[in-house]
Amino acid sequence: MKEAYHIVSDGSCDLPPELAGEKNITVVPFYVSFGNEDYLKETKEIGVREFYQKMVDEPGVYPKSSMPSAQDFADVFEPLVKAGIPVICICITTKFSGSMQSALNAKQMLLEEYPKAQIAVMDAAVNTVLQGLLVLEAVRLRDNGRSYEETIKRLEEIKGTGRIFFTVGGIEYLKHGGRIGKVAGVAGSVLGIRPIITLKQGEIFPSGIGRSRRKTVDKTIELLLEYLKEQKADIKDYSIAVGFGYDEGEGEEYRNRVLAALREKGYSISGIPLYQIGATIGVHTGPYPIGVGVIQKAL
Secondary structure (H helix, E strand, O other), X not given: XXXXXXXXXXXXXXXXXXXXXXOOEEEXXXXXXXXXXXXXXXXXXXXXXXXXXXXXXXXXXXXXXXXXXXXXXXXXXXXXHHOOOOEEEEEOOOXXXXXXXXXXHHHHHHHHHOOOOOEEEEEOOOOHHHHHHHHHHHHHHHHOOOOHHHHHHHHHHHHHHOEEEEEOOOOHHHHHOOOOOOHHHHHOOOOOOEEEEEEEOOEEEEEEEEOOHHHHHHXXXXXXXXXXXXXXXXXXXXXXXXXXXXXXXXXXXXXXXXHHHHHHOOOOOOXXXXXXXXXXXXXXXXXXXXXXXXXXXXX
């Protein structure tokens, strides 16, 4: 049976390839490069684990990422358009990348040849594991029989509720990648200072600093609890995920602490998925990003 519409995301969504396959999501990868090496497609030509290992092994080398091209998106869209399947394409916040413009250019190219093509390109206003949660909400809407138009409308309604509360191993990569922005005024260039950062509405905002990894990590959990309290949230109405970089063991321990903190506050929650933050964001955070994403569910 032909699917009602197909969900596409750029590689910033950081969903494991096996999960994307299981949920019938097509991911258009970003590219990553170390020094003078050629750009490699993430997950296709360089694995996420391999990317982080290279950063850890070569701390003086700052990798770069590059967005998918219009042709990359067109290669995914065209077979769907030919089959008469509408497309919803969810792209990383436009404040961080021009990926959405590549997707829009691909749409325009295809409309010239297929004027009846239905391709909706959406600014997720989020990135990494939080974008992944938004993409999974799109899948839930599709699989629960919501129409193409209903799904687009509902995703636009919930994306503004998305938050990521995270910290990094240091500010070197943020500075080098030009993502330091507002965080610079708080963290300055003090040696050993680690910023706590909130991502909302497509931008990053400073939420504190600390020298101790434990304290900055604890602060991200406090920020999550504060947000849920502000929203007067029923936890059943929200989707939560934990993201980590190089250190999976730390990620698992952090997830357990997030779960324990939520339960201590009376939230009934059985588990939280753990995803590895990909190279699209990892080039800016360095090898040790860790944090939690939360977004209102679509259903």
